[in-house]
Amino acid sequence: MEGAASADAKPEPGKIIELGSLSKVYSGENLETHALHKINLKIKEGEYVSIAGQSGCGKSTLLSIIGLLDVCSSGSYYLAGHNASSLNKSERARLRNEEIGFVFQSFNLISDLTVYENVELPLTYRNNLKKSEADCMVRASLEVVGLSNRLDHFPSQLSGGQQQRVAVARAIAGSPSIILADEPCGNLDSKNAESIMTLMESLNENGTTICMVTHDPESAKRAKRYVELFDGQIVTDDVLRDTT
Ligand SMILES: Nc1ncnc2c1ncn2[C@@H]1O[C@H](COP(=O)(O)OP(=O)(O)OP(=O)(O)O)[C@@H](O)[C@H]1O
Numbered sequence: 193m194e195g196a197a198s199a200d201a202k203p204e205p206g207k208i209i210e211l212g213s214l215s216k217v218y219s220g221e222n223l224e225t226h227a228l229h230k231i232n233l234k235i236k237e238g239e240y241v242s243i244a245g246q247s248g249c250g251k252s253t254l255l256s257i258i259g260l261l262d263v264c265s266s267g268s269y270y271l272a273g274h275n276a277s278s279l280n281k282s283e284r285a286r287l288r289n290e291e292i293g294f295v296f297q298s299f300n301l302i303s304d305l306t307v308y309e310n311v312e313l314p315l316t317y318r319n320n321l322k323k324s325e326a327d328c329m330v331r332a333s334l335e336v337v338g339l340s341n342r343l344d345h346f347p348s349q350l351s352g353g354q355q356q357r358v359a360v361a362r363a364i365a366g367s368p369s370i371i372l373a374d375e376p377c378g379n380l381d382s383k384n385a386e387s388i389m390t391l392m393e394s395l396n397e398n399g400t401t402i403c404m405v406t407h408d409p410e411s412a413k414r415a416k417r418y419v420e421l422f423d424g425q426i427v428t429d430d431v432l433r434d435t436t
């Protein structure tokens with residue numbers, strides 16, 4: 193069950209992501225896993241944060257909670273001023289769909305949908321979006337990732353790098369304010385990884401807030417802020433580049 197926000201937790205202006213003393217415990221039959229422990233993290237609009245730490249330290253759990261895919265066990269979470277613990281299921285889904293684009297290590301494209309249909313899919317859940325508007329958004333985002341000539345291809349007909357660029361197009365099609373990327377270059381060779389990293393940088397330059405989990409120290413250094421987790425706690429939080 194999601195814990196109630198503490199009484200004094202209030203959203204701060206300009207902060208798009210705010211976690212206050214947030215913990216996550218996974219409860220199994222005989223086992224409890226404390227995945228996150230009293231995390232305090234504020235991210236303002238336009239930041240580019242890399243999240244690092246050894247396997248099992250809680251990176252994906254943190255991203256799932258930030259992305260409203262999972263709920264915390266205690267503490268508070270505000271996303272764009274909305275108290276996550278007070279949202280019902282459909283409000284969560286709507287906020288997630290509008291504010292957040294996800295990119296995962298394993299691309300997560302739907303194999304029997306074309307490139308165009310994969311990118312269009314999240315937009316079909318938006319009320320009040322005309323088909324013609326969605327069409328423009330799909331084409332524009334595929335243009336950004338350089339895949340306008342592959343609209344009718346299926347994922348299996350694309351290279352890994354191209355599939356990940358489709359996943360990025362799907363993530364940005366609805367103009368989310370935040371991109372959450374979990375090891376987006378984990379399955380790519382260095383050339384394709386570079387093209388995803390360049391895309392992330394240009395999205396951030398255009399104002400998108402980015403949180404990216406990465407094992408790769410070189411990729412981590414390209415962000416503007418570096419957060420490292422250890423055993424579910426933040427042990428490093430460094431500004432790498434001025435964000436003002
Ligand atoms: N659904 C779940 N049920 C139970 N335990 C879980 C669940 N998901 C994650 N965990 C546990 O929570 C801890 C944090 O997992 P998490 O996936 O967030 O780590 P991570 O930092 O992303 O690791 P990796 O770098 O290997 O992807 C781990 O001990 C993991 O076993």
Ligand SMILES: [Mg+2]
Pocket residue numbers: 251252253374
């Ligand atoms: Mg993970």
